[in-house]
Amino acid sequence: MVADLPLSHPAFGQAKPCPKCLAPTLKAKRLAKDYGKFGITGILTEMTFHAFTMRSAEEMSQGQRASLELALLEAQTFAAAPRGFLFLTGNPGCGKTHLAVAITQAALDRGVPALFVVAPDLLDHLRAAYDDESVRFDDRWEAVRTVDLLALDDFGAQSDTAWAREKLYQLVNYRVNNDLPTVVTSNWTEREFAQYHGRIASRLKAAVHVHISAPDARGKVGRGAAL
Numbered sequence: 001m002v003a004d005l006p007l008s009h010p011a012f013g014q015a016k017p018c019p020k021c022l023a024p025t026l027k028a029k030r031l032a033k034d035y036g037k038f039g040i041t042g043i044l045t046e047m048t049f050h051a052f053t054m055r056s057a058e059e060m061s062q063g064q065r066a067s068l069e070l071a072l073l074e075a076q077t078f079a080a081a082p083r084g085f086l087f088l089t090g091n092p093g094c095g096k097t098h099l100a101v102a103i104t105q106a107a108l109d110r111g112v113p114a115l116f117v118v119a120p121d122l123l124d125h126l127r128a129a130y131d132d133e134s135v136r137f138d139d140r141w142e143a144v145r146t147v148d149l150l151a152l153d154d155f156g157a158q159s160d161t162a163w164a165r166e167k168l169y170q171l172v173n174y175r176v177n178n179d180l181p182t183v184v185t186s187n188w189t190e191r192e193f194a195q196y197h198g199r200i201a202s203r204l205k206a207a208v209h210v211h212i213s214a215p216d217a218r219g220k221v222g223r224g225a226a227l
Helices: 019-038 042-046 062-080 096-109 119-131 137-146 162-177 190-196 198-203
Strands: 085-090 114-118 149-155 182-186 208-212
Touching (some): 042 096, 062 085, 062 208, 096 114, 096 149, 114 119, 119 137, 137 162, 162 198, 190 198
Parallel strands (some): 085 208, 114 149, 149 182
């Protein structure tokens, strides 16, 4: 935008950033500062769509490969136009985390405030706010609850307490009700999810659900292996 200044002003005619346009970028930076230690760091930074490998036919059956191809397609579709929920399930090392990180990085590359958080780490991060006088729990909770795009990884690995269940339900419920794009990954099967988190499973019925049956790729392929 160009500021409305008199002709004599030294900055007349110079473009300056629009506060409204900058808001998403500033929000993203604040989120990165608060959640950075639980976000995309280390090896996770290499998890892009470009680096995602399908592995050789010898490593997977036709059905396993088909499930991985479908998951990649749905993740790319979601990343291109984030909307609703994408629910990825499968055994450890099948590619769920890689796809969740890739979606988050695609959003960040476009300047969209996005967070990738591991469920147990998120809950620890929230609990720590109770003992940290420098931050308010409500602020920390509101940030993750309302972020434009959220990837919640490894759901089901958290400690099974009443508080944890309630917070995760509140998080999912709020994002469903407000149509906020969300990716959830879990090692649990859909049946296990429904058994232990019935209320959340009910809220995820409208999600695009892909079960990846591909085997664990960790340590079997080079850089870019599915995680």
